[in-house]
Amino acid sequence: GQQLNQSPQSMFIQEGEDVSMNCTSSSIFNTWLWYKQEPGEGPVLLIALYKAGELTSNGRLTAQFGITRKDSFLNISASIPSDVGIYFCAGQLPYSGNTPLVFGKGTRLSVIA
Amino acid sequence: KAGVTQTPRYLIKTRGQQVTLSCSPISGHRSVSWYQQTPGQGLQFLFEYFSETQRNKGNFPGRFSGRQFSNSRSEMNVSTLELGDSALYLCASSLGDREETFGPGTRLLVL
Numbered sequence: 001g002q003q004l005n006q007s008p009q010s011m012f013i014q015e016g017e018d019v020s021m022n023c024t025s026s027s028i029f030n031t032w033l034w035y036k037q038e039p040g041e042g043p044v045l046l047i048a049l050y051k052a053g054e055l056t057s058n059g060r061l062t063a064q065f066g067i068t069r070k071d072s073f074l075n076i077s078a079s080i081p082s083d084v085g086i087y088f089c090a091g092q093l094p095y096s097g098n099t100p101l102v103f104g105k106g107t108r109l110s111v112i113a
Numbered sequence: 114k115a116g117v118t119q120t121p122r123y124l125i126k127t128r129g130q131q132v133t134l135s136c137s138p139i140s141g142h143r144s145v146s147w148y149q150q151t152p153g154q155g156l157q158f159l160f161e162y163f164s165e166t167q168r169n170k171g172n173f174p175g176r177f178s179g180r181q182f183s184n185s186r187s188e189m190n191v192s193t194l195e196l197g198d199s200a201l202y203l204c205a206s207s208l209g210d211r212e213e214t215f216g217p218g219t220r221l222l223v224l
Contacts, residue, residue: 042203100146101213
């Protein structure tokens with residue numbers, strides 16, 4: 001089936017550093033979503049993107065819907081210990097009907113205080 | 114408002130048994146999706162129900178089935194459990210768009 005290539009797989013950063021992760025696909029998507037999952041919990045929606053080129057912020061988080069519609073990135077500025085978790089990208093293919101989301105395999109973020 | 118709830122949170126079964134997991138969506142949400150999450154495969158879509166009808170289905174064998182009730186609550190069933198079915202099963206609800214809210218999941222261990 002469809003896959004999203006998410007990178008990096010894991011990151012170890014110092015508190016206060018900025019973080020960047022991205023997702024790419026060989027297919028065009030019409031929706032990109034970014035989720036964060038903490039241990040023992042389900043993923044929580046961080047940012048939703050619906051238009052090519054769209055740049056959206058949520059506090060220290062910023063995500064962009066790539067202009068080619070085949071990629072998206074998520075930036076976290078001035079990381080703090082509570083940013084630790086697994087970040088997933090998800091996309092929806094532009095077929096007719098309400099197609100399900102396709103998820104990347106996640107970026108595991110560790111923040112060293 | 115209350116989030117998505119899933120029961121039970123943890124479950125241990127043996128091979129060959131069957132299991133039923135339950136999901137109560139956010140009030141007013143009519144779409145419920147189910148996902149299987151494993152370390153190797155990540156989040157894999159199982160199926161989606163909307164207004165008691167299966168709207169989408171992923172690439173899982175027929176041992177995996179689900180249903181949705183008139184109050185939007187949903188159940189998924191796995192029959193003839195295999196060791197590889199051990200996973201975190203996540204339920205997500207939405208108004209029908211793709212901004213899904215996930216529950217905490219049911220962690221299933223098959224021995």
